[in-house]
Amino acid sequence: MKDEIVIADALNGAVRIHAAVTTAMVEQARLLNEMYPTSCAALGRVMTANALMASDLKDPNARITVRIDGKGPVGSILSQADGRGNVKGFTDNPQVYLFRNSDGKLDVGQAVGRNGTLTVSKDLGLREPFTGVVNLQTGEIGDDFAYYFAVSEQTPSVVGVGVLVNTDYSVKAAGGIFIQLLPNAAEEIIEAAEMAAKTMRPVSASVDRGMNAEEIIRELFPDANIMDHRPVQWNCDCSKDHFARGLALIHEKDLLAMIEEDHGCETVCQYCGRKYQFTEEELKEILQRHQNVENRTSID
Numbered sequence: 001m002k003d004e005i006v007i008a009d010a011l012n013g014a015v016r017i018h019a020a021v022t023t024a025m026v027e028q029a030r031l032l033n034e035m036y037p038t039s040c041a042a043l044g045r046v047m048t049a050n051a052l053m054a055s056d057l058k059d060p061n062a063r064i065t066v067r068i069d070g071k072g073p074v075g076s077i078l079s080q081a082d083g084r085g086n087v088k089g090f091t092d093n094p095q096v097y098l099f100r101n102s103d104g105k106l107d108v109g110q111a112v113g114r115n116g117t118l119t120v121s122k123d124l125g126l127r128e129p130f131t132g133v134v135n136l137q138t139g140e141i142g143d144d145f146a147y148y149f150a151v152s153e154q155t156p157s158v159v160g161v162g163v164l165v166n167t168d169y170s171v172k173a174a175g176g177i178f179i180q181l182l183p184n185a186a187e188e189i190i191e192a193a194e195m196a197a198k199t200m201r202p203v204s205a206s207v208d209r210g211m212n213a214e215e216i217i218r219e220l221f222p223d224a225n226i227m228d229h230r231p232v233q234w235n236c237d238c239s240k241d242h243f244a245r246g247l248a249l250i251h252e253k254d255l256l257a258m259i260e261e262d263h264g265c266e267t268v269c270q271y272c273g274r275k276y277q278f279t280e281e282e283l284k285e286i287l288q289r290h291q292n293v294e295n296r297t298s299i300d
C-alpha cells in the first residue's frame with residue numbers, strides 16, 4: 001500500500017476527513033534512528049498527525065512543527081512536516097520497548113508520559129509563526145491532538161493514529177485519520193460523526209488489511225466526496241550549509257576552541273543521523289564571517 005493522504009468531505013459538507021497511510025514513512029524513521037517498537041509507535045503516531053495537519057497547507061514551503069514533552073522514558077518527540085508532504089522526526093530516546101501487561105500492546109501513553117505539553121508551531125511564511133500549546137491528556141497522541149484541536153483551534157475533532165510493529169521491529173502498518181466538524185454543525189451531524197468515530201476500527205488495522213486511505217474514508221462515510229490526494233514521505237532536508245549557518249551562531253570562544261583544540265568538528269543531524277565534518281579551515285572561514293558580521297553591527 002502506497003503512502004498517501006486523502007482529503008474528503010461528507011454529510012453534505014459538514015464534516016472534513018483527512019486519512020493517511022504512512023507505513024513507509026514510519027519505517028524510514030525507524031531505520032534511520034534504529035528505533036525499538038514503543039519509541040517507533042510514539043514517533044510514528046506524532047509524525048502521522050503532523051503530516052495530516054500539514055496536508056491542509058496551501059504553500060509548499062510552509063511548515064508545521066510538533067513538539068511533545070511528556071516526561072516519560074521516550075523523552076521529547078520532535079516532528080516537522082511541510083506543504084509538499086515531507087515529514088521528519090526524532091525522539092530523545094529511540095530505544096524504548098514498553099508494553100501493557102493487560103493486553104500485551106505497546107504502551108505508548110506510558111512511554112511518552114502525561115505530565116507535559118503538546119506544542120504546535122505553524123510557520124506560514126508570515127513574520128511570526130502561530131504557536132499553540134496544550135497539556136497532554138493521555139500521552140497516547142491521538143487524544144492529545146483531539147484536545148489540541150478543541151482548545152487551540154476550536155475545531156471538534158476525532159483523531160486516530162496508529163502504528164503496528166512486526167516481531168523483527170519493522171513497521172507492519174501505519175496510518176491515521178482526522179474527522180473534523182465544520183463550525184455550527186447541526187446536532188444530527190454531530191451525532192452521525194460521533195457514531196462513525198465509535199464504530200471506527202484502528203486505522204493501522206485497516207491499513208494492515210490492505211485498505212488505502214480512500215477506502216478507509218468510504219468505510220466510515222459511504223457518501224464521502226473525495227477532494228484531494230496528497231503525497232506524504234520521509235524526507236530530511238538537512239545540508240552542510242544548514243549546519244554551517246548553525247555554527248556561525250554559536251559563541252566565538254566555542255568556535256575558537258573547536259579550531260585550536262579539536263582542529264575541526266563533526267555535526268550530526270538529529271532527524272536522519274547524517275554526519276557533516278568541518279575542517280579547521282572551514283571553521284576559520286565561519287569564524288571570519290562571524291567577526292565580519294560583528295564588526296558591521298558595531299559600526300551600524
Ligand SMILES: [Zn+2]
Pocket residue numbers: 236237238269270271272273274
Ligand atoms: Zn538530516
